[in-house]
Amino acid sequence: MTVLEPFGARLRRAMDERGPLCVGIDPHASLLAEWGLNDDVAGLERFSRTVVEATADRVAVLKPQSAFFERFGSRGWAVLEACVQEARAAGALVVMDAKRGDIGSTMAGYAEAFLHKDAPLFSDALTVSPYLGYGSLSPAVALARENGTGLFVLALTSNPxxxxxxxxxxxxxxxVGATILAHLAMENAGEEPLGSFGAVVGATLGDLSSYDLDINGPLLAPGVGAQGATAADLPAVFGSALRNVVPNVSRGVLRHGPDVVALRDAADRFADEVRAAVAAG
Incomplete structure (x- = not known):
């Protein structure tokens, strides 16, 4: 397998071509029930395949939440592997939302599970936690650079x-949050058209003008949709970094399933709203 073009460059192109939107794949029990599916592996597989079928050919990023697959054990992991591979084959970039964080060889093991080019769960980027010290992420940073993948580091999250x-x-x-952002700015220094090391910054946080969000990397922004933020709120929150924001919508799209057309329409609508907000901002 050849080394990929850096994640930041691939993400910039996908955002420009498809619109800057990330759709979360969050098959928790209540959502499976809303879709009329059983809370079992068959329901998990039907859910994830439907979301991929409906959205992977049109949105920039899909973000599976690994916890909702892990709870089914090895069979859940198998569904997650298929989900990642099918989404990437259809043209979406995949951000694995696993929020891994550890030190030394353990962090290296997590990175190899999701960012190594030969791993069954090979994803375009991984969410990670820096709260054992930013330096603890070094193995993941190194492997991401080697494989053309990226990281989204928890910086200013939307949970209270x-x-x-x-x-x-x-x-x-x-x-602490500003320190994490400063580390990421250093990782991305000089990268064009966009660095591969992003931050997770909640879209519900209001005025963040006291923080320097211009890290030359992407900002994954949860909170749009069910959590209360709208596309129109993004300019006020992200200011001059707006063009690099990747809003994440989960329930706002997923609640329209299992109808594939309704899921597509919802994803297209959110993408259009975000595109308009960026243009206006």
């Missing part, structure tokens, strides 16, 4: 509990 860590002020007067 995150603030007690991310907004904590260090001795140098900078918050």
């Amino acid at each position: 509990e995150g603030g007690e860590v991310q907004h904590a002020v260090r001795e140098d007067g900078r918050t």
Whole structure:
């Protein structure tokens, strides 16, 4: 397998061609029930295949949440492998939402599971947690560079509990979240057209003008749709970094299933709204 073009370059092209939208694949039990599916492996497989069929040929990014597959054990992992491979074959970039974070060889093992070119779960990018120290992500950073993949590092998340860590002020007067963003800016320095090391920054957080979001990398922005944020809110939250924002919508699209046409229409509608907000911003 040849080394891929860097993730940032591939993501920039996908955003420009398909619109800057990420659709989450979150097959939790309540959503399976809404679709009339059983909370079992057959329901999991039907759900994930339907989302891929409906959206993988039109959205820039699909983001499977690994926890909802892992809960079914080895058979759930098999469904996840198929989901990733089919989504990538249809042209979508896949961000594995696994939020891995550890040190040394363990972090390297997590990276190899999702970012190594020969791994069954090989994805275009992986969400990771830096809260054992940003340096603990070094094995994942190195493997991502080697394989043309990327990372999305938790920086300013949308959950209320995150603030007690991310907004904590260090001795140098900078918050922890701002420190993570600064590390990512250094990773992406000089990269064109976009760096491969992004941040997770919630779309529900309001005015973030006190943070430097211009990291020359993508900003994965959960919170659009069911969590209350809209595409029209994005310019006020992200300011000059707006063009690099990848809003994530999960339930706002998924609730329209299992009808494939309805899922496609919902994804197209959100993509159009985001494209218009970026153009206006």
